[in-house]
Amino acid sequence: MIHSLAQATAALTSAARAGRFLVLGSAPDAGGYVGPGWFGAIVAAAREAVPEARFSALLDCGDNVGAALAAIRAEIEGVVFTGRSDVARRLSDIARQHGVRLELDRPANTLDLGEDFFAPKEAIERRCAEFLQR
Numbered sequence: 001m002i003h004s005l006a007q008a009t010a011a012l013t014s015a016a017r018a019g020r021f022l023v024l025g026s027a028p029d030a031g032g033y034v035g036p037g038w039f040g041a042i043v044a045a046a047r048e049a050v051p052e053a054r055f056s057a058l059l060d061c062g063d064n065v066g067a068a069l070a071a072i073r074a075e076i077e078g079v080v081f082t083g084r085s086d087v088a089r090r091l092s093d094i095a096r097q098h099g100v101r102l103e104l105d106r107p108a109n110t111l112d113l114g115e116d117f118f119a120p121k122e123a124i125e126r127r128c129a130e131f132l133q134r
Contacts, residue, residue: 001025001112008046010121011113012053014128022055022132025080025107027114031061036074043077058103065091072100080106 002008002024015022024046026039036059043057059076061067063083071079072094078101081091088104095102111131116124 001027001110001114002042003027003114003117005042005045005049006121007113007116007124008042009049010124011128012046012050012055014125014132015055016050016053018129018132020054020132022053023078023107024055024057025110026058026060027112028060028106029062029064029067031059031067031071031079032064035067036071036076039071040074040076056101058101058107060106068102069094072098072102075100077101078103080104082106 002011008024011022011024024043026034030039039059056078058078058080059071060080061071065083065087068079068081068091072091075098079095080103081088082104092102111128113124116127
């Protein structure tokens with residue numbers, strides 16, 4: 001779970017070194033307060049910084065329908081929506097039309113890098129590498 005570009009690039013660098021596929025995820029409900037523009041820019045910049053990394057990205061919109069729709073319209077690669085199932089069915093149809101993966105559950109087994117917001121890149125890479133070795 002990333003909170004900055006530095007964290008995204010550190011996580012991707014660690015995953016690339018380990019030869020592992022990684023899912024970059026936002027904080028819970030981040031779609032409502034950082035929005036798809038910010039998240040999309042972070043993912044694009046991280047992809048450019050670590051082109052050898054194999055990864056996907058998920059913007060967590062929680063149960064915020066407006067945030068999920070905005071992320072789908074922005075064609076964010078993957079969107080997490082945890083709201084009502086009838087709304088999720090409708091969002092799923094819209095997501096499919098835009099080529100966006102809609103997840104109805106938050107990913108399990110995640111490493112939240114929130115505590116490492118001001119940590120040096122090397123420390124974040126080390127923490128990510130330790131997590132990936134599990």
